[in-house]
Amino acid sequence: MTSKLLDETAFAGPEHLDPVYVAGYDWKARFDPTNDLVVLREHGLDSASTVIDFGAGTGTFALAVASECKQVVAVDISPAMVERMRTKAAELGMTNVRCVQAGFLSYEHASTAADFIYTRNALHHLPDFWKALALQRMADILRPGGLLYLDDLVFAFEPREAENFISAWLDTGAQSTEDGWTREELEVHLLDEYSTFSWLLEPMIERAGFQIERVDYGESKVYAWYLCTKSPRGPAS
Secondary structure (H helix, E strand, C coil): CHHHHCCHHHHCCHHHHCHHHHHCHHHHHCCCCHHHHHHHHHCCCCCCCEEEEECCCCCHHHHHHHCCCCEEEEEECCHHHHHHHHHHHHHHCCCCEEEEECCCCCCCCCCCCEEEEEEECCHHHCCHHHHHHHHHHHHHHEEEEEEEEEEEECECCCHHHHHHHHHHHHCCCECCHHHCCEHHHHHHHHHHCCCCEHHHHHHHHHHCCEEEEEEECCCCCCEEEEEEEECCCCCCC
8 A cells, every 4th residue: 555655657757758758768878788688697597587677668678688588577667668668579579578567666466476577777766765665565576586686876885975976977977968868967866866875775675585695886886786586584574
C-alpha cells in the first residue's frame, strides 16, 4: 500500500516522457552494454536465465541481453521509452522481450523468480525512503542467490569533499546537448534528482537482503556499480 502513495512518473524527469527527446536518446547516451554482459556471463547468465531490467529506457541493454537468455522483462515508467523499446524489439524480431510500463514500486512480477536484475541510472530518480522500498521489492523478485547489477550516480565521498568532486564532475559536461549531458543538465540532476552517498545506499542494499560482492566507485567518485547477491537468509535485521 505504501508504494502506491508515490507517482513515479512525476519523478522520471519531464525529458524522459517527451517522445522527441526519447527519439534522440540513444545517440545522446551512446551506451555500450558489452562490458555489463561480460560480467553477467561470468556470474552465470545463460539461455535459461530470466532477466529484469528496471529503468530500461530505450531498451539498449534489454535487447542486447535478450539473445543470451530465456526472457527479459524491460520495465520503464515512461510511455515514450516503452513505445521506443517495443518498436526496436519488433524491428529486431526479438520475441523474448516483454516491455512493461511500470516503475520500481509499481511493477508486479507474476512469473517465477528472476535470476538477474539489472538497473542503470534509474534508482537515483527516487528519494532515499523510496529507494529502500525499491531495493526490497527487487530482492523479493529475485531467487535466492540471484544477482542484482546496480549501476548509478552515487557519491562515494564525504560531505566536506563534495565541492571538489562535484566541481570536477560538472567540468566533464558536454559542449552541446547533442554530444552528451551538458554542465547545465548535470546541474539539474543535482537540483532535481536524488543521487545519494555510497555510505547511505550500501546499508539500504544490505538491509534489503543483499550481500555486496563487488563495488567500483571509479576515479570520479560520482558513479558506482555494484554486484549484489540475494542472501538465502533473507533481509538483514
